[in-house]
Amino acid sequence: MRILLATRGPLLPADTGGKIRSLQTFSRLAKRLEIHAVSFADPVRDQEGIAAMREMFASYTPIAWHESEKYSLRFYLDLIANQLSDLPYFIAKCCQPEFTEAVRTIAKRQAVDLLLCDFLQTAVPALELPIYPRIVFQHNVEYLLRKRQWQAEPSLLKKWLFAAEWKKTRRIEERVCRSFDHIIAVSSEDRDVFEKEFGNREVSTIPTGVDSSYFQPWETPQRPGSLAFVGSMDWYPNEDGVIWFLQEVYPLIRAKVMAASFKIIGRNPSPRLNAVVASQPGVELTGRVPDVRPFLAEAEVVVVPLRVGGGTRIKIPEAMAMGKAVVATSIGAEGLPFRDGQEIRLADSAKEFAEAVMELLTEPRSRTEMERAACECVRREHGWDSVVDRLEEILVTLKERGDASIVPAKEKLIPASFRA
Secondary structure, three states: OEEEEEEOOOOOOOOOHHHHHHHHHHHHHOOOOEEEEEEEEOOOOOHHHHHHHHHHOOEEEEEEOOOOOOOOHHHHHHHHHHHHOOOOHHHHOOOOHHHHHHHHHHHHHHOOOEEEEEOHHHHHHHOOOOOOOEEEEEOOOHHHHHHHHHHHOOOHHHHHHHHHHHHHHHHHHHHHHHHOOEEEEOOHHHHHHHHHHHOOOOEEEOOOOEOOOOOOOOOOOOOOOEEEEEOOOOOHHHHHHHHHHHHHHHHHHHHHOOOOEEEEEOOOOOHHHHHHHHOOOOEEEEEOOOOOHHHHHHOOEEEEOOOOOOOOOOHHHHHHHOOOEEEEOOOOOOOOOOOEOOOEEEOOOHHHHHHHHHHHHHOHHHHHHHHHHHHHHHHHHOEHHHHHHHHHHHHHHHHHHOOOOOOOOOOOOOOHHHOO
């Protein structure tokens, strides 16, 4: 079975939750099926990632691209210019004719059995291509993620920008989901949105896995009162959640637990986050690190205080696999099958979140019981091999069915006004 896999960029370094999920899934799938991959890549910055992709898959085609660095002047100019586009910025910048033509050429040359697009950003450029069956792997409901950003944003200017982004995203996301033969979601909650809001019936779910041979308990002593958060700090939901935690929750904890400290582990923190961190005692911002495990190992509690999000957070089962107690908001733990009060603590208000963290910091027995229950659950039920088993089953079924069950090839799927 031959698969054409379109990804946003090289899967290494796996420094975001989405890239971790994609790497763990597709690297294992490539040992079972013949995969021909294509993605954008910076010829200089992504040299190691390009080499790894060529080693991982039957073939790999990088499309040269120099993306605007986040928070740079060019990034903000591109974002402002895109307000005139019918596409949201995160998709418009991926609608490059070189990418679309590469997908067309590879599909023909390799005689692939199906097209698998990883994330919405790679599906939109392939909308007009008559390649069937075709599947989009939706790590989030993208429009809902952006709508939640809009709802949570206090800045009037950013709120205006987010309003336009989520509305544009909903239009194109619905078009993609209605025109692709199958959608793969990462939670039952996301599946329900695709079915109820977009009218899709061809939706499957695959669970979130964890590499329990890599993430496992260390014998490193925990540092009393230590808290940790892991996540890319240039992703808005992470930054928003951490800033809320620092301003609303952390002071409540410090008032009762004087030894409390907080370590934020994640790449590309913004000037705004740096300023907030500088105003709080006992807080450290690491930036990018080669290995998150030493930082997780010393923490007594891992926090996931997200107020905005979608899909599922890989950071939670990874922390649990290392024997860590986790406190999260309902959105932070959305889509994951862990039980409040047993494998995880859930709290949404600042007061309740602080109380849950303080209880775990000051009651070692309760914390140990939760650590053990969470670790056992993850290691028993959340291995990546079972995730790939499910994905392979879905792909084989679609290949055997082999028809374009939703949209005929002759139909124009994306009008000129949607093209970036």
